[in-house]
Amino acid sequence: MSKASRNQPRTAKPTRSARTFDFGAYLRTETVGGLVLLAATAVALILANSPLSQFYDAVRDFQLGPRFLHLDLTIGNWAKDGLLAIFFFVAGLELKRELVVGELSNRKNALLPVIAAIGGMIVPALLAFAIGHGAPGAHAAWAIPVATDIAFALGVLSLTGSWMPTAARVFLLSLAVVDDLGAIIVIAVLFTDGLSVLALLAAIVLCAVYWYLQHKRITSPWLYVPLAVAAWVAVHTSGIHATIAGVALGLLTRVKRDPHEPASPAMRLEYRLQPWSAGLIVPMFAFFAAGVPVNGEALGALGADRVAIAIIVGLVVGKLTGIFGSSFIAVKLGIGAKPESVRWRDMAALAMLGGVGFTVSLLIADLSLAGAAAERAKAAVLIASAIASLLAAAVLLRRGRKLRNGDEAATTDS
Template structure:
């Protein structure tokens, strides 16, 4: 999805349009994520305003309110439930999308997957290196190296809905694919680098309900009263093991079959449970889980302009801002150019490298996973965590503004491409460009 090196007999291109079924599926996902992004922004704004209002004490009381059975070590604050529980739903949907892309989507073709996957790795490595460079010498700051590595697709799409309504389909799908690969890298980082006290018995125990869940979904069982308890037990045991509980969401998502028949071309080949669960859980993830996480995690007291200036002068906050604003575009652009150079590919007709720059800047919007990694790296309720929040907010807003300048300057070009991509002169419901294959 998003980029390709073409097919035999055609000149190799970057950011090819792809097929109509894939484009229409991606468009539907983007619509849902855009709505979710608006809700996420609303939750973040409410949290920041509330935390800096005369009622900030009520906000902190809400965040720290504890609920859950202590016998199972689940007497957690609402802020922790949001990070460990609600984001498990987010990562479950991410797991479904990841598997679908690798099994039935464009990522199954190494040629098409090369650019967005390489760009995702570049967009993780460069921000981490810049963060470590900026924070060199700051005691304990290195723990947050992964904070600026994540792209928040919902936040980015909400911004895109305002500044780039006519962005070509290929660029939109590239952004989504990059974010999907980014999620996989992020959850791997969380599992490997932010697990401090591993309890092997609990982790092994989680494999039992996970295996039963896998067996049932592979047999196409949809009964919630069977699947939900197994998913919950898996989550509890992963949480107890010391591995961040959101990892359970990804593992459960990976277990769900993508096709009705795993045999290519079989009589039952077609959309499987993954698509069914995605339709059910994506609205819950985008519309409830992520906005509530933003509400309970984004609130930070600035302490006025003086306090904001002090926070932004901290190496941790500076490293995050530099990683998001400079590292993301640098890593994504460099990786995209390198893969195109190796594959001797050119940009698809009508597009220019300035479009890739604008999209790379937009990918510098890090929010949900960046805040989560910040909590894991520095703990909750610490001055460092507050500086993480300020750095993430400042970096994301700066990246949004810079992306807006670049992408808005190309709006006339995007509008022309959009008209070509939506023209349906024969009124058969499929844009003509997907039938002729001509730009």
């Protein structure tokens, strides 16, 4: 490395080719993961609505793990709380790198997805509360449509919007991470019966040790793997959704390489973990989370359930309105900056993908409702996520077809 390169400020951006290679390689691989993800979802739905549903439920609800650490979880919960933390870790690595050396290193660029995420939480919550007000369970069910599922939203984007610029994918990833963090905070405040302060402090200390080891340039996995597992256990024991441990550790990982390093720790970890995350972990989570009974009787009951209707409207309409509207206002007021390569119609498609609630929405449905009401709420989340995915996919495919055909109208900022 030249002397001039070594003397560059720490906030200097890498070249465009470097950014495209780093983030683009991850997203190209994720296209395959998106196909596997959709296949796993389809298989789960088929099993849950077939004569094999009892076998599927028995496998998903089978408990294993040590009780003394409160880790006697079902297989479904291990996939949701345990394995999915690795996906959140990879997402945290991506977000940290974009904040430090990528598209979000500019303050206004970084603020836009945060503002969009906040708008995408407030508007769906208000809509759901207004529509479901007075119905049984509505006092807590308003929180169900506040979340965006990172894995499914990126999976749909990778399959139908491969032509989209890197900045659009960074925006969606950042928005979804902030959105899920906000939803996890909602869970911690509203649905955590007993918060263990001691376990939470232990998690903070373990994360601080992780940061210190990164700062001291220590690279031994024999230290980091036990430390990461211990941090996850501490967060889980504290009563907070355990996947937040993955995001926290990802954001604490060093993303700038030293002169003697071929790649930064974040790049090395991403390279090693991404295939497992996209090809195995996320599809496994989808397989155990998507098994929601959606029969004729259940669908008929949805029409008479104001809470279910509130969830569907909140995810499909509220997310689009909240994300797009808050983004538009932020850009016009000069608070945030829209990436130059992303048109407003592309932003609308990304806002539609915000309506893919799934993971955390299903979790909040479990926490806020019980029995048949919870099942109807889960079915509503599934239906709303499917509608949002199909609408976004239709817009993205149509726009991509126009661009491929050289339609000049497709490039206008409208």
